[in-house]
Amino acid sequence: MAFDVESLLRSDPRSIARAITQIENDRNGTAELLKTIFPHTGRALIVGVTGAPGSGKSTLVDRLAKFYWNEQKKSVGIVAVDPTSPFSGGAILGDRIRMQNVSLEEGVFIRSMATRGYLGGLARATHDAVSVLDAAKKDIIIVETVGVGQDEIDVVKLAHINLVLLVPGMGDDIQAIKAGIMEIADIFVVNKADREGVDRIEAQLQAMLSISHRPDGWTPPIVRAIATMNEGTAEVAGAIEKYVDFARASHLFEQKSKGNARERLLQLLSEQLVARVVEEQLDARDFERCVAHIASREKDPYSVVEEIIANFCKKQASKSLGR
Amino acid sequence: MAFDVESLLRSDPRSIARAITQIENDRNGTAELLKTIFPHTGRALIVGVTGAPGSGKSTLVDRLAKFYWNEQKKSVGIVAVDPTSPFSGGAILGDRIRMQNVSLEEGVFIRSMATRGYLGGLARATHDAVSVLDAAKKDIIIVETVGVGQDEIDVVKLAHINLVLLVPGMGDDIQAIKAGIMEIADIFVVNKADREGVDRIEAQLQAMLSISHRPDGWTPPIVRAIATMNEGTAEVAGAIEKYVDFARASHLFEQKSKGNARERLLQLLSEQLVARVVEEQLDARDFERCVAHIASREKDPYSVVEEIIANFCKKQASKSLGR
Numbered sequence: 001m002a003f004d005v006e007s008l009l010r011s012d013p014r015s016i017a018r019a020i021t022q023i024e025n026d027r028n029g030t031a032e033l034l035k036t037i038f039p040h041t042g043r044a045l046i047v048g049v050t051g052a053p054g055s056g057k058s059t060l061v062d063r064l065a066k067f068y069w070n071e072q073k074k075s076v077g078i079v080a081v082d083p084t085s086p087f088s089g090g091a092i093l094g095d096r097i098r099m100q101n102v103s104l105e106e107g108v109f110i111r112s113m114a115t116r117g118y119l120g121g122l123a124r125a126t127h128d129a130v131s132v133l134d135a136a137k138k139d140i141i142i143v144e145t146v147g148v149g150q151d152e153i154d155v156v157k158l159a160h161i162n163l164v165l166l167v168p169g170m171g172d173d174i175q176a177i178k179a180g181i182m183e184i185a186d187i188f189v190v191n192k193a194d195r196e197g198v199d200r201i202e203a204q205l206q207a208m209l210s211i212s213h214r215p216d217g218w219t220p221p222i223v224r225a226i227a228t229m230n231e232g233t234a235e236v237a238g239a240i241e242k243y244v245d246f247a248r249a250s251h252l253f254e255q256k257s258k259g260n261a262r263e264r265l266l267q268l269l270s271e272q273l274v275a276r277v278v279e280e281q282l283d284a285r286d287f288e289r290c291v292a293h294i295a296s297r298e299k300d301p302y303s304v305v306e307e308i309i310a311n312f313c314k315k316q317a318s319k320s321l322g323r
Numbered sequence: 324m325a326f327d328v329e330s331l332l333r334s335d336p337r338s339i340a341r342a343i344t345q346i347e348n349d350r351n352g353t354a355e356l357l358k359t360i361f362p363h364t365g366r367a368l369i370v371g372v373t374g375a376p377g378s379g380k381s382t383l384v385d386r387l388a389k390f391y392w393n394e395q396k397k398s399v400g401i402v403a404v405d406p407t408s409p410f411s412g413g414a415i416l417g418d419r420i421r422m423q424n425v426s427l428e429e430g431v432f433i434r435s436m437a438t439r440g441y442l443g444g445l446a447r448a449t450h451d452a453v454s455v456l457d458a459a460k461k462d463i464i465i466v467e468t469v470g471v472g473q474d475e476i477d478v479v480k481l482a483h484i485n486l487v488l489l490v491p492g493m494g495d496d497i498q499a500i501k502a503g504i505m506e507i508a509d510i511f512v513v514n515k516a517d518r519e520g521v522d523r524i525e526a527q528l529q530a531m532l533s534i535s536h537r538p539d540g541w542t543p544p545i546v547r548a549i550a551t552m553n554e555g556t557a558e559v560a561g562a563i564e565k566y567v568d569f570a571r572a573s574h575l576f577e578q579k580s581k582g583n584a585r586e587r588l589l590q591l592l593s594e595q596l597v598a599r600v601v602e603e604q605l606d607a608r609d610f611e612r613c614v615a616h617i618a619s620r621e622k623d624p625y626s627v628v629e630e631i632i633a634n635f636c637k638k639q640a641s642k643s644l645g646r
Contacts, residue, residue, distance in 0.1 A: 261624070266601075295583070295584040301361075301591050317642070
């Protein structure tokens, strides 16, 4: 493999960019790359930032990144996870523009991810991109996501700490989003705190927090911010630091690290198994024939899958006999 | 298997409930059940409804269900997909209450889904629950989801038609959410249309639609509604009917049906492969040992996965030799 790992480990931005591109495009090359850099990972603090579209998440993340670099000389890597459009497959234009903007800053590297191949491909690629930034000696890696779906839950398992952004005006609906987004939060940030309804959303959050109890004993703080005006950035960073101290003292990060490894193993196992079966066992025509049988209800998907797996195993067996 | 398929095919609510519970809990029983009912599926119209928490999605879905039953004598099944909390694993309380409320109505069956097992388990379980309702002769099946993540994209592939709900006040942010949520919409519903900003959000949507072109030639209509007051329900149902006529005429549903089959095959293949490898190849202790090696950086996940797959294949081969 021609990839220059040494320059990646020296945090060369072009090498980082090329490594992440490789992760997005090429499954086989990725395995080699990740094997090489994996021993150099495990150093960075991984921060998840989740918030609905329009919550000002990207602005807050930019502010935080600049704060860490300017005030604390900590280097930052940002992975912005875009939901891929099923039609265009493209990343959000806004993020692309922002990416160029921020990556001009020294010490901050930002990358949008929009890969989708096999199932779970985006989560896997995000994990791998975080590993690349980690090996490239970024001190803090921020993973940005929207929504409250599967992706976000996978990010929870990846990050050491999770920030959830809310904005005033969602106050009526805290009950509705509670189960999904609320329980992943180690810190709540009420952004756009100059808007009407800020006291109300904070009161609702506090009411909710007063009746919930986390198994780890942590009570998520609520931090107000106006990211566009750079207000509250230091307070958010301070809240992150407090949580990190708490988590280190109570050995939470070891648990999270195991959870992360478990999730990653299952993801990768799933991806690689499907890829091997589809590539080795079925050619594209076979696969489309299976699809057509299911679509026409001639065969049910459960029976088709049983046949595919049985054939795969048989083939592996005869391969092994031939040796 | 003791399951009474006949009463399910007669649309008995208790049988439907038991079938979906089985899907959520038991992988092996599910396969048998789905094989049996699969030939009876393919009749229902599947409608996806996506909207952020607080957009009034649940209320609109309830209104639509009642409209279809009361006005058109069409029976409705509702699958409300909850993002599972990583801490509690529970469904949203609000949905549970609502579920009881609506399932009292004749002709409407509603079920919340919150399963999560292996990766993709929720999407697979949702597909299967839709199949159950389809076999139970529901005319229309509505799948409700929040957010813009992976789950929603999987729902797109499942549904014949997708509604996206917006509310006034998100107007500033249409650009931000465009790539994720906008392109899955066959119909836009601006709910809470008595709120300030309704003209503005509609103008922004129209501006966006005027520059986008879908490969299928459909231009998504924008329908205003106030679901809490049952205003706009008939208009939404009318828009759905128009799209269905259009899609039938241009053979879009055949394409969607194939896309659905493809997605379902990959999902199921992935789930069953991982389950077989983990159950047959690794006992819980082996698996946790692999996890610990990755967490401590002794081994990288790519190498671990390669070993697991190689061992699985070897075992299959020796099994086959022993026969």
